[in-house]
Amino acid sequence: MVVDVTPKPEILDPQGQAIAKALTRLGIGGVHDVRQGKHFELEVDDGLTDDELDKIAELLLANPVIEDWTVRRS
Amino acid sequence: MSPSIGVVTFPGTLDDIDAARAVRRAGAEAVSLWHADIELRGVDAVVIPGGFSYGDYLRCGAIARFAPVMAEVVRAAGRGMPVLGICNGFQILCEAGLLPGALVRNSGLHFVCRDQALRVENADTAWTGRYRPGQELLVPLKSGEGRYVVPKAALAELTGERRIVFRYAGRNPNGAIDDIAGVCSPDRRVVGLMPHPEHAIDPLTGPSADGLDLFRSVLDILAGASR
Numbered sequence: 001m002v003v004d005v006t007p008k009p010e011i012l013d014p015q016g017q018a019i020a021k022a023l024t025r026l027g028i029g030g031v032h033d034v035r036q037g038k039h040f041e042l043e044v045d046d047g048l049t050d051d052e053l054d055k056i057a058e059l060l061l062a063n064p065v066i067e068d069w070t071v072r073r074s
Numbered sequence: 075m076s077p078s079i080g081v082v083t084f085p086g087t088l089d090d091i092d093a094a095r096a097v098r099r100a101g102a103e104a105v106s107l108w109h110a111d112i113e114l115r116g117v118d119a120v121v122i123p124g125g126f127s128y129g130d131y132l133r134c135g136a137i138a139r140f141a142p143v144m145a146e147v148v149r150a151a152g153r154g155m156p157v158l159g160i161c162n163g164f165q166i167l168c169e170a171g172l173l174p175g176a177l178v179r180n181s182g183l184h185f186v187c188r189d190q191a192l193r194v195e196n197a198d199t200a201w202t203g204r205y206r207p208g209q210e211l212l213v214p215l216k217s218g219e220g221r222y223v224v225p226k227a228a229l230a231e232l233t234g235e236r237r238i239v240f241r242y243a244g245r246n247p248n249g250a251i252d253d254i255a256g257v258c259s260p261d262r263r264v265v266g267l268m269p270h271p272e273h274a275i276d277p278l279t280g281p282s283a284d285g286l287d288l289f290r291s292v293l294d295i296l297a298g299a300s301r
Contacts, residue, residue, distance in 0.1 A: 007178075011178065011223060012181055012221075012249065014179055014180070014181050014182070014183045015179060015183065018183060060132070060136065060140075061132070063133055063136070063169065063176055065168075065174075065175060065176045065223070065224070065225065066176045066178055066223060
């Protein structure tokens, strides 16, 4: 199971901005925006339902107030 | 018998000793509560102090929120027990859903450590009754993830219901929305703030004694309840 968590679009992401500025300093152009998030890899039983996987993300891995997330089986 | 106020310690909590000192200085008995406690030892109110509970792993307060003692704190708050969350304690109360919003990385990325002017916006909560509305306090602020954010609809609700308790006075130190430094629950008994009133109870050890009245205020409430 893979869960990717990113800050919601309306939440200012100063870490992403710092990365974007660093890329500019490195002379790498064409990068307009960077959003920094988190990537989780979980080893789970095949028997877990989609709802149970969603619950893991919503309850603990992400904070729904400030973050969006995607869940996929891998 | 003086009222007793619990001070919760999680692994990684830093400010429990100062919080307990503030509680005693205000005239209450300070009772140490451990993160694994499954009951609140008969306390009349609870302080969740600052620090880096569980190393701030995942998100600030995200793990502490599921500690056994927090289930009891949430239950007690539901019955109207006064709860104060300071800094990491504020983050924990937001993660636990007792207060709306969340605390994220300071907009300037730097950890901010300084004496901060605060304005009391609501002197009608369990923890601010001794202050005057508009009164300015000087208390330490020390946080890297102190930028308060809340969805627009919830901000309108907070404003309309006068649940913004403290605002930063002067320059906004961390980019917090609407200069918000502290908010409260709908019943005004759960208060959370990023700055540290427990470090400002004595001019000998802090920038002022302005923070002491938070702890005195809740004693007024508890004394009123027991009469």
